[in-house]
Amino acid sequence: MSRALHDVATGTLFGVALNYQGLLKQRLAEFEQPPYQKPPIKPVLFIKTPNTRNQHGAEVVHPGNGERLQPGPALGVVIGKTVSRVSPAEALDYVAGYTIVNEFSLPEDSYYRPAVKAKCRDGFCVIGPELVPSAQLADPHSLAIKLYVNGVIRQQNNTANFVRDIPRLIAEISEFMTLHAGDVLITGTPEDRVDVVPGDRVEVEISGLGRLVNHIVAQ
Numbered sequence: 103m104s105r106a107l108h109d110v111a112t113g114t115l116f117g118v119a120l121n122y123q124g125l126l127k128q129r130l131a132e133f134e135q136p137p138y139q140k141p142p143i144k145p146v147l148f149i150k151t152p153n154t155r156n157q158h159g160a161e162v163v164h165p166g167n168g169e170r171l172q173p174g175p176a177l178g179v180v181i182g183k184t185v186s187r188v189s190p191a192e193a194l195d196y197v198a199g200y201t202i203v204n205e206f207s208l209p210e211d212s213y214y215r216p217a218v219k220a221k222c223r224d225g226f227c228v229i230g231p232e233l234v235p236s237a238q239l240a241d242p243h244s245l246a247i248k249l250y251v252n253g254v255i256r257q258q259n260n261t262a263n264f265v266r267d268i269p270r271l272i273a274e275i276s277e278f279m280t281l282h283a284g285d286v287l288i289t290g291t292p293e294d295r296v297d298v299v300p301g302d303r304v305e306v307e308i309s310g311l312g313r314l315v316n317h318i319v320a321q
Contacts (some may be wrong), residue, residue: 107233110198111180113284115150115227117205118271121290123263128293145266145274150205150227150288158230158314162206164300165223166321171298174205174291175249175306177242177261179268180233181287186280193272196281199235200242202314203288204228204306209295229286230314239310243267250305251298259292
């Protein structure tokens with residue numbers, strides 16, 4: 103039985119950038135430039151602040167003023183109990199379940215310094231429609247992800263294409279930071295993000311998790 107999301111996903115929202123193979127390949131040339139000269143060797147994390155929380159069926163406000171708004175379809179992993187310095191082999195024991203996340207953002211200039219102004223606007227992290235317990239999802243690493251805008255598929259991928267799988271993400275993050283029950287790990291948005299405008303109906307569908315629906319409105 104699915105559980106009400108607002109009862110469990112109450113903690114910090116941790117985003118992982120560059121966690122799809124195709125996206126990483128698209129940005130490799132950029133990472134070879136100074137000052138970095140190599141791709142990231144650890145997960146590139148960002149936080150969606152509490153004001154970004156939003157829900158299934160709600161409106162998402164377009165920033166206007168010539169800005170571009172992009173949905174970010176992603177698999178959300180909800181932590182079920184406190185975890186610190188766990189091995190990849192045991193990491194999934196700490197997962198309560200999975201949900202859909204639409205991680206809205208303005209276009210990103212740099213993946214090394216994800217911009218707070220681009221990612222942390224009101225209502226920019228939609229979570230839902232429900233929590234599907236881990237036991238009900240046979241394999242979180244073979245899920246089709248589709249983004250629909252006004253009923254048309256505009257972006258699609260599969261969690262099989264993660265750079266780091268969920269156990270490795272939890273292990274690498276919990277190595278330096280304790281994760282608590284209710285924290286949500288946003289496992290990454292695939293390449294080829296699209297722009298949406300006021301009036302658009304935006305839906306994220308993940309196999310086994312349902313469909314998350316929102317409407318874009320003007321400021």
